Amino acid sequence: MKKTQITIKDIARELNISPSTVSRALKNHPDISQVTKDLVNKYAKDFHYKPNALALSLRTSKNNTIGVIVPEINNYFFSSVLSGIEQIANQADYNVIVCQSGENYEKEVRDTKALISSRVSGVLASLCKHTTNYDHFQDIIDSDIPLVFFDRICIGIITDRVVVDDYAGAFAAVEYLIQSGCKRIAFYSSPFHLEISKNRKNGYLDALRKYGLMVDESLIRVCDTREEAIMITPEILDRPDRPDGFFAINDHCAAGIMYAVKSAKLKVPDDIAIFGFSDGELAKACDPMLSTVEQHGFEMGKNAATLLLDKIDGITHGQYTNKIVKTNLIIRGSTK
């Protein structure tokens, strides 16, 4: 004969804390204090709380697996995010299925279908560069599978989201360039329909405006890979009114700019300062090392996975969070 099981909500009510705190305390989440963890665990033990039985009943007919769709696995930022997701998922006894869209819209659509038919418990996704139709993500929601976007988010669909403070990070980077003497700053962006591009561009523009610098549209270009940067930068450096600073949407692109600047026999940072965005091994391998906006991919992954697990566990049913991970500037040799 079975006894009635107590639930996370019972524990929360009894201890006068939120169900989310109880859930995280039971999962030994680092954000929860040891005192709270001890309290929750003692109560859970005394009243024979059975996490797995409950979880199982909530997740009827689903497996303990979360699916992740990333544009590229072998990209330092996305692999850092995956690493953070894997850590949180693993602590909660979830498997992580990884799909890479390869920046290909059709593949992204196939990935969503595959994850739905695999009956994953939830999906974490970052949009491919070329995605402008979001029906396949709506299908996930309509299949009653929780969905969280990270980094390249979709604002047309209501979900939990995790982004870095793209606007503030970009503003701070461009402000740093201005304060260290740059007067003409170019911005290399990902395609403009992406939220990260819009937000970083706004940060860039507002920093210029704050310091009364003119906006030159010809210095704002769609270019987000090393190869493209090596291709388009020489022409810009050849102009009589060439820029004295570059703000690049990622470190790969910044490394390409640095290559082009050095090839043109100009000095970094004396003639031209360069600011990247991401921070990984790549930034430290550049010479001079790259000043960049630290994007905390690992933190982003942990946050996204935590939001998704809370949704799967029904703790945040009907509530949607916009989690913003703070960036900070890493100042190295590529800026004055």
Next chain:
Amino acid sequence: MKKTQITIKDIARELNISPSTVSRALKNHPDISQVTKDLVNKYAKDFHYKPNALALSLRTSKNNTIGVIVPEINNYFFSSVLSGIEQIANQADYNVIVCQSGENYEKEVRDTKALISSRVSGVLASLCKHTTNYDHFQDIIDSDIPLVFFDRICIGIITDRVVVDDYAGAFAAVEYLIQSGCKRIAFYSSPFHLEISKNRKNGYLDALRKYGLMVDESLIRVCDTREEAIMITPEILDRPDRPDGFFAINDHCAAGIMYAVKSAKLKVPDDIAIFGFSDGELAKACDPMLSTVEQHGFEMGKNAATLLLDKIDGITHGQYTNKIVKTNLIIRGSTK
């Protein structure tokens, strides 16, 4: 009423080609010629071959998922391998579950247990640096789950394996350093119990011997990260008999050596030449760019996944393959 299904073996016998070729032709594998693919697909269509039905019956009670255990996800080489695995698995309608051991033996053991209890169809694994007991991998075999090792393989267990030609790659790199004038070459290695370390060290030693150079054990060090290389290299550069060349077991380590050499006001490659191993974005970000052994992580991933799928499909039952992916030298500015 069901008709009798024809199998891959029937098609193979009928067309006088191997079952493995039939399977790959049906999966549109790049190694198979278009002529063969057309032939196989026509026969399969004419005789109503049903891949999914067959696969399903073979994989009774298993899900269409393969598990991958890697030391680190956010490492360019391993994320390239994952990328290749994902591509092949995706073409064959398999999901990929990714676990990272984080170079932690206990986590690696937990990962193997988790994958077994998730009843994955097969496992691909690369050992953590500190693993010297392999019982948990034997458990996978004993659970009747196909297992393929890649890169950091385990030779104590009979499985399919994919490695790069570590010996030949190391020999060629060190030979290149010698032919371009280096006389005292240091070797930074991963822990010596790993097969990749043994094989690369043998390549290094044999190249020195071929050219009559003395082996100096004090120049052979366990050091495989950027941070360690920055720490231990200054002392070696301070010696009156300092080396004039370094061969590093990976590009991160090589980038650290380059940093230390430049910090000591020595010139790369004139005073000291540096050769890495891997080739990724990191190698091109270094200045001068890094000469390195191209390790073809993406190819390795595709090969490992193909071997595993053949094992899952029962095509190579009882046969074990040692696949060797050829490396090649990429010569850039860090060597003369």
